[in-house]
Amino acid sequence: MDAPSFIMVTAPAKINLYLGVHPHKDERGYHRVDTVMTAIDLADTLAIAPADELMVRTVPEAGFPMEENTAYRAAVAMGEAFGREPRFTILIDKHIPIKSGLGGPSTDAAATIKGICHLWKIDPADERIDRVARSIGADVPFFLYGPPAYFTGAGDVMREVFRPLTGTPVALVKPLDGGVSTGEAYAHFDADPQDLPELDPMLAAMREHDEASIFAHIGNNLASAACALMPEIGTIVAWMREQPGVRAVEVSGSGASVFAVCDTQMAAEAIALSALNEHGWWAQAAKMEKSGPNIVVG
Ligand SMILES: C[C@](O)(CO)[C@H](O)COP(=O)(O)OP(=O)(O)OC[C@H]1O[C@@H](n2ccc(N)nc2=O)[C@H](O)[C@@H]1O
């Protein structure tokens, strides 16, 4: 059988089990951040095929120019880093909502980088890859590594990898329309900085794979900026805390999504259903995953 003329790459979302934003910034204006992230099984899918020129399309259609798409920017950056022309058609099936704090733009970029590595037969461990990833966005390196991990620097420097929490159920809920822009959330944080949640107990719990302790130490000091920019997020947090079968609730990254770690998949699905039916919010049940983007065809 002939090899397929395209590859398919899954691009899973993430949630931040811990996010601690420090008040000081680096020379680029990026905040120092400590974060523990895990991938989840809500995913975009990318089809990447060799073509005459670089073209990126999304379904549903994006309301911004293709050149601004992180997948396009990642392909251009790969071309520059490896001295080749990135001639591909990239079709992205979008399932991860935009401005949701679930890392959609970043995972699409990481999936593009992994896909191009595969097509150009580049070792993904090549040192140029990490630089390309960081040039697209702070969350992109996480998606290249995959398992739950502790990142520091601007949230783009990997410090420690942990055992996956694969299969742990989560309910995701966000306001139906709109979201929070990451840049605006950080700007709001500067105007009203918040204390750091405790990091060491979370890292110890991740090392010991102690689920009860991990979920007891979930925290995010960017959450109040997200809630200030979009007060409905605070309503969702309070509502989710009252739902049965919930172990922990937190805003993911810069919002607008809120996640609840649940006892069972059924509890996560019941929460998603009530959020949708009773409040008209966007909602989805998901599970924690063990890796970032994966090539599934090709
Ligand atoms: C909120 C998180 O998702 C938590 O994982 C990340 O910190 C954000 O990662 P991201 O979406 O990949 O962010 P980027 O696209 O790199 O940055 C968007 C904007 O957020 C702000 N930003 C981002 C990361 C960081 N450590 N400090 C910042 O101040 C900057 O204004 C930047 O222009």
Ligand SMILES: Nc1ncnc2c1ncn2[C@@H]1O[C@H](COP(=O)(O)OP(=O)(O)OP(=O)(O)O)[C@@H](O)[C@H]1O
């Ligand atoms: N592949 C992509 N998918 C979605 N949005 C993209 C993509 N590429 C670029 N964008 C731009 O990114 C903007 C959203 O980025 P932003 O970082 O604010 O939100 P996010 O979806 O919450 O991502 P994150 O969780 O990484 O912070 C969109 O409004 C759009 O203009």
